Amino acid sequence: MDWSIMEQKCQNVSSVLKLDEPLDALYLLKQFNWNPQTILNEYNKDPSSFVKSYFSDDNNNNSKKTSPVNKTSLVSYLNIFNENKLTSLASHSFAIKSNELEACCQICYCAKSGQEMMALEQCGHLFCVDCWKMHFESLVNNASGHFFECMQTKCSVVAGKNFVLECLKTSDVNLMERYKNLVVNDLINESEDLQVCPGEIHSVKGNSQFSTPRTHVANTGIRLTSTVTSTPTVSFTFKTESPEPAETVSQKCDSVVWLQSKPGAKRVMCTNCDTQFCFLCATPYHAPNNCSTIRKWNLKCQDDSETRNYLLVHTQDCPKCKVCIEKNGGCSHMTCNRCKHEFCWVCGNDWKTHGPTYDCNRYKGNPEQDTAREALNRYTHYYHRWINHSNSLKFEKALRQQCLLKIQHKIMNKEGGTLVDWEFLIEAVDVLTRARYTLQYTYPYAYYLDNNETKMLFENIQAELEREVENLSHSLEKVNLNDKFNIRIQMSIVEKRRRTFTATSISMTTELDLPKDILDLEDWSALGQGTSKVADYQIKMHNYIRALYSTVKKRV
């Protein structure tokens, strides 16, 4: 285990407040939920009274009120975290071993040699090693925190980490691990700026030579998205354990992420596994929904039967020849293998009807049906689209691998160009993945939106994004990859739409003004250079935003 987070925090506080005792910094940190920033803020408000209330011995009563932890137990608490000090003082410091030749342990009433007797440095209560071991074992099994007190009556000295681990070294390895986890979990729970990464680490065989462009592209992606959602934060991670990565196996990341920016930032990225997640609830990032909405939605989805989900997600009958079709790619533009009928996977209509009036994202209620069925249908409508995108995301992971192989192939066979020339394909897949991810999370949001003007606008923008996403997806899967120009245009459009969408849905929820850069459409002309398609989009987008902007204004 690495306590560098703890040490850094202590140093931070000690250096700013000019504390001589590292213990004082620890004492303050414990009182302020391990958040150095709050301490500094409090201190800056009124330095003299701050020092008085936290460091004067006359005011013991006051400080007790602010925290249930008293100073004596914190003295021993230091042992748990300040590992450096303990290791440097070598083994005798954490335990006093008795010098007597023979002693009677007051716990088991057995005669023991002096070597077998141990005590905590701070209180000196001697008991035999076996009893200490059993004491800690029963505490670990109870799993209520990691403050393990001395066994003596009315003695509240807390055993340090090394003392506990020394006693547990002869027992089960799992117990030691569980003790370590207890300590780490307590620290994380008490800290506002620590969170466990919910991500998974996927290790895939081969293609190692192409791992460099991957990271490069991922980085650009973050820069692109940074303006619309909350500031992405630079985070520092340390690993609780270091499992050996196995081939083609995914395992939980479980890194502890330390938030380096201001508290309250929502989207963070784990530097260990690159997972983006919501820092507040430690689930996959879920904009535009807030934490409670997405929790409600996930609970609702869990309730439903697995079989129905499978059928809904994986199969559908061809609307024309009724052959059962399983979806094998991310794109919703389906072509039946048997009758060559082209239809939309999501709404089942002929693909051609999707052209200018794309509206299969919108739920059209049927007032004739009774309310219970209506409610179910409504939910199924949104669930279907939500799970469809989540499924397509999985296919797009494979698509990325395929593109990598294609590029490799092209370079190997000297079909022209180098890695730099083909990198845009990977970039396009990443843009697609991001947009689809956003799109997926707009469906729970729409499900909980009231039926009004706002929802109409929301669905209009959603439809636009959905159409562009499917276009790009289709181009990447089916169309000739040499059509570089087209793909680049589609890419830019998708990314612009996604950003607009996230920004507008955020301003809908918070009822704030739209960010200025959304209305600044100048850079649109740069990419199209007079293409009529792009110009058309510019005008449409402009109108949407105008309309949206005015409603938002009205509501404010």
Added chain:
Amino acid sequence: MASIASARIKREFREVVTSDELTRCKIKLELLNDNFTELKGEIGGPPDTAYEGGTFQLEIKIPETYPFNPPKVRFLTKIWHPNISSVTGAICLDILKDQWAAAMTLRTVLLSLQALLATPEPDDPQDAVVANQYKSNNKIFLKTARHWTNVYAGSTSAAEPEFDSQVKKLVDMGFDSHKSRVALSSHLWNVEQAIESLYD
């Protein structure tokens, strides 16, 4: 683990039974089985309290993880006390819960329980009705506690004859005598309210 528990109990049992101090304080300990997992304790009510003169029986169960976990103790004798349930005999005492330390013994437990009888902690109650009465109507609380000691714990000192007659009234109406006493005790010996609660 179990061997430590039984070794400890064997030794503690000897300690309690032979100690002079404990006979002075009217404390007894009795083994109920051979593997030292169940015992019966007995404490005398402390002098100058409502429990004076009474003898209170305790059920003591030794967990397998003793002494690293506390023994499970409850009152077998019915008692009117803020920290002891008048229904189940369950005890609210810190050393029997999170403040237990492995160095404590059955002797310390019994002495602590005796001390608890002398100094109730109404702010950390087990029985909310009793605790409320202790705080708001201490005179009636003391009389009720003395009455319960008299009836259930075999004390011979100052009975409360008027309480006896009130209980008898309800018993004559066909109610169980213990239930009647609980109802009356919980309603400050107001007969009408007690009857009402019995009908609920």
